[in-house]
Amino acid sequence: MAGVQQGQWRAEQVPPQIWSEEVNQANKAALLAWVKETGIQLVQINGQRKYGGPPPGWTGSAPQSGSEVFIGKIPQDIYEDKLIPLFQSIGRLFEFRLMMTFSGLNRGFAYAKYMNRRSAQEAIAALNNFEVQAGCHILVCRSTDKCELCIDGLAPSVKEHQLMPMLQELTTGVLSVSLHPSPFKKQRQLAEVKYVSHQSAAKAKKALVEGSLSVCGDQIEVDWLKPNIKQELHSASVQTISEILLSSCTNRDTPSQMPPGPVDCHMLPQVSSVLNYLNIQCEERQLGTPVFLTKCVQRNPEGWLQFWYQVVIPKYPTPFSGFIWIKPDCFGLEDHEKVKNAVALQLLKILGKCPCKTYSV
DSSP, rough: HHHHHHHHHHHHOOOOHHHHTTTHHHHHHHHHHHHHHOOOOOOTTEEEEESSOOOOOOOOOOTTTTTTEEOOOOTOOOHHHHHHHHHTTTOOEEEEEEEOTTTTTTEEEEEESSSEEEEEEEHHHHHTOOOEEEEOOEEEEEOOOOOOEEEEEEEETOOOOHHHHHHHHSSSOEEEEEEOOOOOSTTEEEEEESSSSSHHHHHHHHHHHHOOOOGSSSEEEEEEEOOOHHHOOOOOHHHHHHHHHHHHHTTTTOOOTTTTSSSSSSGGGTTTHHHHHHHHHHHHHSSOOOEEEEEEEETTTOOEEEEEEEOTTTTTTSOOEEEEETTTSSTTOOOOOOOOOOOHHHHHTTTOOOOOOOOOO
8 A cells, every 4th residue: 555655646746748758658759750751740739739721732722611520539549640641541631630638648539621522521431430449430520610609697788789899809700699698697698609610719719718708797608609508599589589479469359460270371461471471570569670681601412502590670689590491493582582481481480470381491
């Protein structure tokens, strides 16, 4: 027992930088030899070691979205001398990032960005579940850029039109800001902030965490917006909108405007589109005309278009936003008009004001 205690004491006395060098010496030496032999340049910053981005000799713009893959389940004693050649065997790499620990081990995951989407798809097909080491199979899948932050703990008095310019001054690339009641802090607000790219969002997160937002409230917390939190926020927003609209039409005589039973929304009396019907419903309840923002973000191989949308009801503090797929040239409508009608239909159905059948959008 005394020997064990002495050994533990000695280990604790070793300076961190020396202790780090003692970990995984053989593979570190192999990595250094490979770097010297190939002349490849690796730069370590902010807990990750990076090659390229862009690589030597690169000209032109960065690869399009969808060209990066996520690599998981990497044994912690494997480094770029094994990983980069493996992923380069599929296609030329624009960038490779390996997440690192303070001790010089990897954190078990990395990102490989190719010159195009096709190479990324081929890497997933060829290397997912690849046995990179005896008994160790790596995970390779499509990398999803995180572009949204959440700022929790904002004071109830903070408004979107106040927060937006402040964030634009402190960070770059802000696309939109939405305020929601915080699900974690009583009588506080949570801001959902969307940026133009993952890089912009990452820089903003670093700047906001290191800076001070006490002007907006106490105990501000900044983090990535997780999908489950986003879903919870928007579900709460939809429920609140529904309660406002439904409570405003209590004891209202609506049979002439809303025929009972399933109906085709395009056939509603004196309404040329679902969008017009939503506008009429909101105007009659003095909520103001909904403002739509739409942006096409991608097209799949079958020709379907994915749009991002945001609907702002003037007298309701938070917008209704999300993504929707549409098939172009349906019903003779322009793509953006089709999106607006499809979103209006969904919103009416969620609000319980339009018992209509679902269109294929």
